[in-house]
Amino acid sequence: MSAAAAVNVENLTIAFGAFKAVDDISFCVEAGEIFGFLGANGAGKTTCIRAICGLLSPTAGKITVAGRNVADDLLAIKALVGYMSQRFTLYPDLTVRENIAFAGALRKMPARKILARAKELFRFTGFDYPQDTLVQNLPGGVKQEVALCASLLHDPAIIFLDEPTAGVSPAPRARFWNLIKQLSTAGKTVFVTTHYMDEAEQCGRVSLMQTGRIAALDTPQNLKTANFPHPLYEISPSTAAAPGFAAALAASGAGAVRPWGLRYHLEEQNADLWRKFSAERAGQFSQRRITPTLEDVFLKLVGGSAA
Amino acid sequence: MNFNAARALAIALKEMRHILRDPFTLALGLGLPLLLLLMFGFIIDLNYGDIGLKVQDQDHTRFSREFARTFSSSGYFRLEPFSSEIAPVSWLDSEKASGVLVIKENFGRYIKSGRQGGAQLLLDGADNSKTGVVLSYLAGIMDAANRKFAQTPPRNSPEIRTRFLFNQELNSRWFIVPALATVIIGLLGVLLTAMTVAREWENGSMELLLSTPVSPLEIVAGKLLPYFALSLTGTVTVYIAARLVFGVPFNGSQIVYWTACSVFITAALAQGLLISVVARQQRLAMQLSMISGLLPAFLLSGFIFPVESMPVFFRYFTMILSPRWFMEISRGVFLKGAGFMELIRPLSALLAINAVLITLAVKKFKTDIEP
Numbered sequence: 001m002s003a004a005a006a007v008n009v010e011n012l013t014i015a016f017g018a019f020k021a022v023d024d025i026s027f028c029v030e031a032g033e034i035f036g037f038l039g040a041n042g043a044g045k046t047t048c049i050r051a052i053c054g055l056l057s058p059t060a061g062k063i064t065v066a067g068r069n070v071a072d073d074l075l076a077i078k079a080l081v082g083y084m085s086q087r088f089t090l091y092p093d094l095t096v097r098e099n100i101a102f103a104g105a106l107r108k109m110p111a112r113k114i115l116a117r118a119k120e121l122f123r124f125t126g127f128d129y130p131q132d133t134l135v136q137n138l139p140g141g142v143k144q145e146v147a148l149c150a151s152l153l154h155d156p157a158i159i160f161l162d163e164p165t166a167g168v169s170p171a172p173r174a175r176f177w178n179l180i181k182q183l184s185t186a187g188k189t190v191f192v193t194t195h196y197m198d199e200a201e202q203c204g205r206v207s208l209m210q211t212g213r214i215a216a217l218d219t220p221q222n223l224k225t226a227n228f229p230h231p232l233y234e235i236s237p238s239t240a241a242a243p244g245f246a247a248a249l250a251a252s253g254a255g256a257v258r259p260w261g262l263r264y265h266l267e268e269q270n271a272d273l274w275r276k277f278s279a280e281r282a283g284q285f286s287q288r289r290i291t292p293t294l295e296d297v298f299l300k301l302v303g304g305s306a307a
Numbered sequence: 308m309n310f311n312a313a314r315a316l317a318i319a320l321k322e323m324r325h326i327l328r329d330p331f332t333l334a335l336g337l338g339l340p341l342l343l344l345l346m347f348g349f350i351i352d353l354n355y356g357d358i359g360l361k362v363q364d365q366d367h368t369r370f371s372r373e374f375a376r377t378f379s380s381s382g383y384f385r386l387e388p389f390s391s392e393i394a395p396v397s398w399l400d401s402e403k404a405s406g407v408l409v410i411k412e413n414f415g416r417y418i419k420s421g422r423q424g425g426a427q428l429l430l431d432g433a434d435n436s437k438t439g440v441v442l443s444y445l446a447g448i449m450d451a452a453n454r455k456f457a458q459t460p461p462r463n464s465p466e467i468r469t470r471f472l473f474n475q476e477l478n479s480r481w482f483i484v485p486a487l488a489t490v491i492i493g494l495l496g497v498l499l500t501a502m503t504v505a506r507e508w509e510n511g512s513m514e515l516l517l518s519t520p521v522s523p524l525e526i527v528a529g530k531l532l533p534y535f536a537l538s539l540t541g542t543v544t545v546y547i548a549a550r551l552v553f554g555v556p557f558n559g560s561q562i563v564y565w566t567a568c569s570v571f572i573t574a575a576l577a578q579g580l581l582i583s584v585v586a587r588q589q590r591l592a593m594q595l596s597m598i599s600g601l602l603p604a605f606l607l608s609g610f611i612f613p614v615e616s617m618p619v620f621f622r623y624f625t626m627i628l629s630p631r632w633f634m635e636i637s638r639g640v641f642l643k644g645a646g647f648m649e650l651i652r653p654l655s656a657l658l659a660i661n662a663v664l665i666t667l668a669v670k671k672f673k674t675d676i677e678p
């Protein structure tokens with residue numbers, strides 16, 4: 001465990017009956033980094049984040065946040081962190097102002113400070129609806145912005161965002177990530193879960209989750225270079241050649257083939273066989289050398305669809 | 308457990324806003340008590356006067372006429388003579404009369420010779436409540452008749468003179484309306500708070516609450532406060548209606564009554580909160596609160612059936628139910644003018660129930676998100 005660790009998780013297991021939602025995982029989040037949890041629904045991301053925030057008790061293992069043990073020092077940790085659930089947690093029948101005031105009051109913030117801080121956060125996120133709007137009358141993405149502001153109100157040192165951009169359209173999604181980066185620049189630790197690959201690319205380090213376990217954990221760049229030491233090609237077969245093409249390519253022994261929409265990604269493992277296949281099938285397909293993305297890594301390690 | 312008053316107040320303020328923006332809750336808290344009181348106050352009337360009584364006089368003597376007059380002069384019966392061709396039972400069958408009095412032939416002779424059984428009174432046993440009242444009137448009438456026909460007045464016979472205290476006219480509304488207030492507060496309080504915690508679980512806001520350092524005690528206190536204000540307002544409305552519309556006298560001390568009211572309201576609200584905390588689903592909470600609010604308030608509070616005449620088990624069981632104790636207080640204060648000293652037992656019981664319910668609600672409050 002590093003001295004500067006914001007979050008340290010050791011052998012965490014969370015079981016619901018016989019089902020292990022989180023299965024003996026260990027990791028460490030450094031202070032000031034953007035740490036991403038990438039995984040399909042049901043991979044255990046939310047369960048893990050809830051345990052770290054003290055919202056459910058682990059079956060086994062030890063969690064420390066800012067050097068304090070969650071099991072012993074929960075209230076102090078709750079005062080220190082900000083948490084935004086993937087569920088919508090604001091009160092729809094209260095106005096934006098009332099929701100923010102309530103969130104601040106729970107944090108024992110003086111009214112004046114709440115106002116100043118809310119103004120700052122709203123300017124930051126570009127929120128420009130009247131603050132007397134009932135939350136139920138806001139569009140979905142805007143509601144999420146208000147929820148984010150509510151969880152950042154007390155200027156927490158460690159911020160947990162559970163799928164903050166689920167269902168949010170591209171423009172506000174970009175704004176969200178600008179905000180997350182600014183928080184990180186300001187020295188805050190951001191722990192974010194997502195199943196968007198482009199979002200995971202922006203994290204300092206990413207943990208790939210699969211059925212309660214960590215399949216891989218590193219910087220996005222390291223994940224790519226470590227998992228794709230060989231060249232990667234994108235292959236588009238012509239319409240006429242498409243039937244049976246993938247099977248033939250896989251059988252050629254040139255490398256590992258993974259479907260990519262209507263195209264295929266070929267991870268070259270035997271350059272000679274690949275040249276031979278290309279010569280035999282000349283004119284039946286087009287190819288280009290590509291650099292691997294996190295999605296390639298994800299599909300290779302976890303398999304199936306990320307979303 | 309930590310308690311921060313400012314945080315509890317913030318929750319109370321938020322809860323107050325929910326109430327003010329929800330017409331249903333407002334109607335439930337303010338309109339329903341009044342509606343129930345007026346409905347029940349007018350419908351439930353245990354006084355029977357002007358009972359239609361068919362009379363068949365087969366004797367036609369001075370005695371038979373005198374006997375029939377005893378009934379009419381009691382003030383409770385309206386006599387309607389009918390001829391001997393009609394079968395007496397048919398009046399009851401067709402529900403055209405509440406009772407049929409048949410004075411047999413030779414009634415006069417029976418009286419003179421001191422024999423019994425010269426007359427017959429037929430009553431509808433299917434209408435239990437009315438028949439019970441008629442029987443109670445009958446005792447007095449027979450007494451009067453005996454005195455009238457006795458050739459030699461009985462000497463040294465023991466006589467009980469009954470005087471009704473506190474409700475001299477035995478006006479059933481005076482008895483029922485204060486009790487009805489108990490039923491209404493008891494039911495309403497449970498219903499009002501039963502939704503509040505369950506709603507937070509269902510719409511996800513509990514997750515936000517629990518991710519802050521807020522404690523269950525602060526949540527419970529913050530939720531009790533605004534609903535207390537709402538219930539108290541509803542209770543004041545019921546009180547005013549009881550006095551103005553039904554003219555129920557109030558012989559006790561206002562301080563005693565409203566202190567007891569406050570304790571009882573809190574107990575009902577705490578019961579609803581406990582249900583909400585445990586159920587965590589609005590529908591389940593609604594069902595539990597209907598059952599646990601309605602049944603004790605109506606059936607086990609002494610409102611309809613006196614606690615003293617219940618089977619032993621229920622006599623003890625009612626002790627853990629707050630309506631039973633407040634029923635005692637409400638009737639005592641309204642009609643008898645009872646003070647703190649006379650009410651020390653029910654008041655202590657209510658306070659104890661309060662302490663248990665609130666402690667349970669706080670202890671049972673789950674701070675874990677997943678089941």
